[in-house]
Amino acid sequence: MKAFHPLARLAVTAAVLVILMFCRSVTAAAVGLVTGLCCIGLTDGRKSLLKWLGASLLTAFAMAVIDPLVSHRGMTVLLFVNGRAYTLESMLYGLELGLSLGGVTVWLTAGRRLISEREMLCMMGRLSPKLALTVSMTLGFIPRLAETQRRIRDAQRGAGLFADNSPTGRMGEAMAVFTACAARAAENAAGAARSMNARGFGRHRLTYSDRRKLRRADIILTAAEVLLTAASLVFAALGGATEFYPALKFGRYEPALAVICGAAGLPAVISLAKEVIEWKLYLPKG
Amino acid sequence: MEAVSAKGLSFRHNTAKKPALEGVRLSAAAGELVMLMGSSGSGKTTLLRLLKPEIAPLGEVSGEIRIFGEKAAAPQPKVGYVPQHPEEGFVSDTVRGEIMFAPENAGLSPEEVRRLTAETVSRFGLGKLLSRKLDGLSGGEKQLVSLCAAMVVQPDILLLDEPFSRLDPVAAENMAALILRVNRELGVTVIVAEHSAEQLFAECDRVVFLENGRVTADLPPRKAAALPAVMAYAPAAARAFANAEPLPLTVREGREMLAHSEHLVEVPLPKSKVFTEKVLEADGLRFAFTRGGEDILDGTDIVLHKGEFLALAGANGSGKTTLLRVLAGLARPYAGKLMIGGKPPKKAALRVGMLPQEAADLFLQPTVLEDYRYALKAMGKPENMAEEMLARLGAEHLGNMHPYDLSGGELQLCALGRVLLCKPDILLADEPTKGLDPISASRMGHLLKELCAEGKAVLAVTHDLEFAAFHADSCAIFCGGRAESLMPSPHFFARAGFYSTAAGRISRGMVKNAYLTEHLQAAFGGGTYDR
Numbered sequence: 131m132k133a134f135h136p137l138a139r140l141a142v143t144a145a146v147l148v149i150l151m152f153c154r155s156v157t158a159a160a161v162g163l164v165t166g167l168c169c170i171g172l173t174d175g176r177k178s179l180l181k182w183l184g185a186s187l188l189t190a191f192a193m194a195v196i197d198p199l200v201s202h203r204g205m206t207v208l209l210f211v212n213g214r215a216y217t218l219e220s221m222l223y224g225l226e227l228g229l230s231l232g233g234v235t236v237w238l239t240a241g242r243r244l245i246s247e248r249e250m251l252c253m254m255g256r257l258s259p260k261l262a263l264t265v266s267m268t269l270g271f272i273p274r275l276a277e278t279q280r281r282i283r284d285a286q287r288g289a290g291l292f293a294d295n296s297p298t299g300r301m302g303e304a305m306a307v308f309t310a311c312a313a314r315a316a317e318n319a320a321g322a323a324r325s326m327n328a329r330g331f332g333r334h335r336l337t338y339s340d341r342r343k344l345r346r347a348d349i350i351l352t353a354a355e356v357l358l359t360a361a362s363l364v365f366a367a368l369g370g371a372t373e374f375y376p377a378l379k380f381g382r383y384e385p386a387l388a389v390i391c392g393a394a395g396l397p398a399v400i401s402l403a404k405e406v407i408e409w410k411l412y413l414p415k416g
Numbered sequence: 417m418e419a420v421s422a423k424g425l426s427f428r429h430n431t432a433k434k435p436a437l438e439g440v441r442l443s444a445a446a447g448e449l450v451m452l453m454g455s456s457g458s459g460k461t462t463l464l465r466l467l468k469p470e471i472a473p474l475g476e477v478s479g480e481i482r483i484f485g486e487k488a489a490a491p492q493p494k495v496g497y498v499p500q501h502p503e504e505g506f507v508s509d510t511v512r513g514e515i516m517f518a519p520e521n522a523g524l525s526p527e528e529v530r531r532l533t534a535e536t537v538s539r540f541g542l543g544k545l546l547s548r549k550l551d552g553l554s555g556g557e558k559q560l561v562s563l564c565a566a567m568v569v570q571p572d573i574l575l576l577d578e579p580f581s582r583l584d585p586v587a588a589e590n591m592a593a594l595i596l597r598v599n600r601e602l603g604v605t606v607i608v609a610e611h612s613a614e615q616l617f618a619e620c621d622r623v624v625f626l627e628n629g630r631v632t633a634d635l636p637p638r639k640a641a642a643l644p645a646v647m648a649y650a651p652a653a654a655r656a657f658a659n660a661e662p663l664p665l666t667v668r669e670g671r672e673m674l675a676h677s678e679h680l681v682e683v684p685l686p687k688s689k690v691f692t693e694k695v696l697e698a699d700g701l702r703f704a705f706t707r708g709g710e711d712i713l714d715g716t717d718i719v720l721h722k723g724e725f726l727a728l729a730g731a732n733g734s735g736k737t738t739l740l741r742v743l744a745g746l747a748r749p750y751a752g753k754l755m756i757g758g759k760p761p762k763k764a765a766l767r768v769g770m771l772p773q774e775a776a777d778l779f780l781q782p783t784v785l786e787d788y789r790y791a792l793k794a795m796g797k798p799e800n801m802a803e804e805m806l807a808r809l810g811a812e813h814l815g816n817m818h819p820y821d822l823s824g825g826e827l828q829l830c831a832l833g834r835v836l837l838c839k840p841d842i843l844l845a846d847e848p849t850k851g852l853d854p855i856s857a858s859r860m861g862h863l864l865k866e867l868c869a870e871g872k873a874v875l876a877v878t879h880d881l882e883f884a885a886f887h888a889d890s891c892a893i894f895c896g897g898r899a900e901s902l903m904p905s906p907h908f909f910a911r912a913g914f915y916s917t918a919a920g921r922i923s924r925g926m927v928k929n930a931y932l933t934e935h936l937q938a939a940f941g942g943g944t945y946d947r
């Protein structure tokens with residue numbers, strides 16, 4: 131998938147996420163979950179695939195069981211809990227919610243495998259170099275702050291302070307360490323400002339140089355994903371979504387939505403599968 | 417042609433009463449390598465920052481600074497600056513972002529930015545680090561990135577503030593070689609402020625020595641090293657053969673001098689102290705940051721006795737600090753046994769104190785005295801101990817100062833006092849001489865020895881082998897997650913092969929048991945020495 135521009139990869143991920151979140155179709159949710167799991171299996175291996183499959187099914191099952199306890203709509207009453215109806219429709223609605231939630235989580239994870247932090251910054255830098263710099267500085271600042279916080283806490287404990295593990299003792303420690311961290315962050319900010327000045331910050335328009343050209347294949351894939359997303363929203367609006375109440379009824383364009391959802395995620399699956407096959411069959415042999 | 421010239425340069429910080437620099441005269445011809453030396457707080461950093469107008473400190477300036485004949489004014493892209501602490505200067509989150517920062521801010525086209533980056537990365541061998549996060553780099557790698565981030569816009573003058581202070585001997589040698597390449601092969605004028613003389617002293621064109629903000633010597637290295645004021649800062653070879661003519665500056669020159677002179681072939685090994693009472697015993701400690709991850713401590717055994725000063729040497733990133741954290745109870749080993757005074761840490765009657773590597777981490781209050789009082793109050797101890805501790809350290813004059821305004825030596829001294837407030841029986845010191853000038857490092861060593869004489873035990877991790885050899889009773893080298901070769905330091909250093917002091921390397925194969933400059937002096941002059 132790395133052969134494609136990060137924008138095209140972002141388009142694939144975003145298209146599936148939009149379909150899963152806004153189309154509310156049980157079949158599309160299932161298809162989206164399956165393609166997402168395929169991506170994770172192809173990037174992270176079988177162990178990770180099984181882990182995510184188990185977690186997604188567990189989420190779907192839990193939602194299917196819990197939803198009828200809070201929503202009592204639907205015609206097919208399975209049983210009564212505390213005098214309230216526990217319906218099949220509500221259960222299926224919960225299942226669809228669970229599948230969508232699982233699919234979204236899986237695709238967010240797959241998205242992180244498909245597009246790196248740097249590539250996201252790179253795309254952001256194209257739109258706004260200053261915003262990309264701010265994000266990059268923040269990403270650098272957070273681990274440094276966490277490390278400073280750990281160091282200061284260790285230094286205090288190593289010098290005999292905050293040995294008391296009571297809630298008030300810990301609160302006192304947290305406040306003292308936080309204050310010291312804030313002072314250190316201000317000191318470090320002065321250092322960073324000096325470093326930025328020393329390297330010419332603010333004297334010229336900022337260039338964002340970490341760019342990659344969009345090729346024809348990237349443009350085609352991005353355009354296709356945009357079209358598929360638009361089509362899915364249109365179909366959903368025209369009656370593609372599954373209706374659960376009063377009785378389960380598949381939407382008129384539900385098969386089309388499932389196909390669109392599959393088609394949106396398929397380029398990632400095909401591309402990743404091709405890479406796996408190439409690695410397995412050809413590359414090790416030179 | 418003069419690349420840098422400063423005449424009658426004086427500077428006083430906005431809040432200070434005394435000037436930081438007074439009538440400084442400094443010049444560096446194009447392509448020269450100039451070394452700025454002097455004690456902590458002598459004005460080296462202030463002088464360097466004044467030479468880069470964009471980051472000049474705030475205060476009263478008088479005198480004149482010229483860069484390539486023109487009056488220095490911001491912006492000054494011809495001048496690159498590498499700060500003392502690379503982390504403080506990092507702006508981005510990745511190596512790539514950090515290297516690209518300067519060219520991206522220079523108004524260049526994306527193609528030009530990428531070309532400059534590619535050139536720098538290839539020239540300085542940064543390729544493998546390019547996509548790494550900055551917070552995951554070792555000290556040496558961070559220093560390298562900091563240097564490259566300054567070099568990427570191809571400056572004509574490079575200012576370096578203590579580039580070796582945080583590096584182990586091997587990383588420091590690599591960094592020194594790189595700086596020399598920049599100077600010799602690229603023709604860049606280099607001005608480097610540094611305490612450690614072992615790396616560049618012999619190679620530089622001139623040594624400029626600062627004392628209390630004044631230039632007291634500006635001479636070629638061989639002449640500078642002969643001056644009494646500079647001698648303490650000079651390389652081991654110069655100190656060992658202080659009266660020789662010509663004065664040797666490197667290990668190689670020292671060996672040649674020794675080889676062509678009459679000398680003793682052996683000096684008596686200093687007596688090893690005998691310690692009996694164990695206060696800390698670690699047996700097979702194992703520690704990893706994640707389950708199944710690499711063992712940072714791989715079955716570490718260590719024994720520390722009452723009154724003993726044990727130095728643990730080793731490379732950056734070898735796990736020395738992690739060992740101290742485990743011994744101080746700040747990190748938990750997943751296997752192994754730790755006994756403090758014969759009891760498990762939670763039941764131990766003996767107290768363990770730790771002097772951290774970043775001394776500033778200890779201070780939570782705006783002045784040293786207030787901080788001491790705060791700590792004493794938090795520990796339920798009488799607050800008047802604060803003044804007593806400052807008096808004991810001879811640091812009464814520092815009580816009302818902000819910890820961040822102290823020089824490296826002063827800060828380390830006050831940090832030691834802060835840890836001693838908890839009256840530790842065992843003191844764990846993490847790189848206690850890091851960034852200190854030789855005089856401050858020696859003072860720190862004597863203070864730690866005094867604590868041992870009082871019956872406390874000290875375990876110091878350090879990559880300063882001279883410090884370990886001179887002050888420690890016992891020594892070990894930490895490698896592969898274990899403390900290897902733990903033995904009395906005279907035996908440790910007398911047996912050391914490659915990983916030894918400069919004096920030990922000079923005497924190798926010629927004078928048995930000589931690992932201190934004092935030993936070499938005794939062997940060379942036939943005199944005696946006294947530890």
